[in-house]
Amino acid sequence: MEHLQCLIIGAGPAGFTAAIYAARANLNPVMYVGSQPGGQLTITRDVENYPGFPDGVLGPEMMELFEKQAKRFNADIRNGIVTDVDFSSHPHEITIDNIKNISADSIIIATGASAKWLGLPSETRLNGSGVSACAVCDGFFYRGQDVAIVGAGDTACEEALYLSKLCNHVHMLIRRDEMRASKIMQKRVINTPNITVHWHAEAEEVIGEQIVTGVRVKDNLNEETYVLAVQGFFVAIGHHPNAKVFSQYLDTDDQGYIITQPDSTKTNIPGVFACGDVQDKHFRQAVTAAGSGCMAALEAERFLTTVEAHVSSAD
Structure with a gap:
């Protein structure tokens, strides 16, 4: 079974930002892009409210730039959909496409939400x-x-x-x-x-x-x-969060959004973090998703440092 330090699930602004930060922190992140690589922005034409693009940018083009930046820091970006998880013990176990089993010390969920x-x-x-x-x-x-x-x-x-x-x-x-x-x-x-x-x-x-x-x-x-x-x-008839595969282990609200701790991306399972629209039903903006992706990567890094220190002291 392949073992990872940091697994990122989902490839929208939150996931790619998490990948950039995690890669720069030498966490060797692996990202599985899911069924819609690039997230909701791939079906958005003009994006004019994301900082740094004074003339605007096409949604798909913007996500290509996110991906290039993540790859520049050697983030490992793979095709595949998470079909099952087991968060009952650490490291956590994940199944990809009903075939491949992997384990991970930290997991960042950035699967987003889909419009109805x-x-x-x-x-x-x-x-x-x-x-x-x-x-x-x-x-x-x-x-x-x-x-x-x-x-x-x-x-x-x-x-x-x-x-x-x-x-x-x-x-x-x-x-x-x-x-x-x-x-x-x-x-x-x-x-x-x-x-x-x-x-x-x-x-x-x-x-x-x-x-x-x-x-x-x-x-x-x-x-x-x-x-x-x-x-x-x-x-404007609502969104549904792409969180069903995690619902057996993670706390969710009555609409299915993953619940995270206040001012944090931490879930109820240590080492599992959620960012972007899968846990944010209020703002649903690319810039807020990217910000929470940054938070998730930083919190994953701190978690791994704590785990490593605990293991070292036990030895």
Whole structure:
């Protein structure tokens, strides 16, 4: 069985940042990139809010630069998906692709979270060309334009309010006659002049060939459809953390996000750390994910130093 000092699971901004820091600390990190190498940024076109890129950068290009930097410090980046774990003893054991078994003294989980989508073929086709699951990330590109947003919770309300400060008009599509959001968030949305709430409204199709030009909406009361002319279509129906394989051993909240100690990336299992969107359901930004990846690597280094000192003293 191959044994590692530091294993990093996931290859988004958090994972690559952890790899850079761990490699520079001579931890010889091995990263398994998972099913979506590069994470959510690989399906994001323009990134304009990450420091150091004054002219912006394409999401896939940015992740290529992250990978090159990690490889520069000899991080070992491999293809493969973690299919099973055993955190019951130390070193921890991990299975890759149901075939390869490895053990590791420290593990950094950076598997991220995936946006929930409506499942429309047009939504998939125009993803990154007017369709987005992050208003904070992409709202800037639609300033002065009309947009639609789907969702009825606090997150949807927050994103609608954010968009209202940038866009000419925001159409909020609600499937029923009520929102799930808190009363105060509902009141803010309804009292915002350039937000129109469409009750009993369900998106049937995102319209456009190369870019979004509108959305076909079904009125669930009378079964009629109508078209809203919009240039952006935002989906805000939630995310699901990619943490299921770890849930037997790690503490998670009611939504499945890994719980870490305050101001830390430490989980309830010593030597196992979680960073990025798999443990952050509030910000979900590349820059915050990268920051927590740095924290995880530094904490893994300190943990390994402690373990080595303990072993040395026992000898």
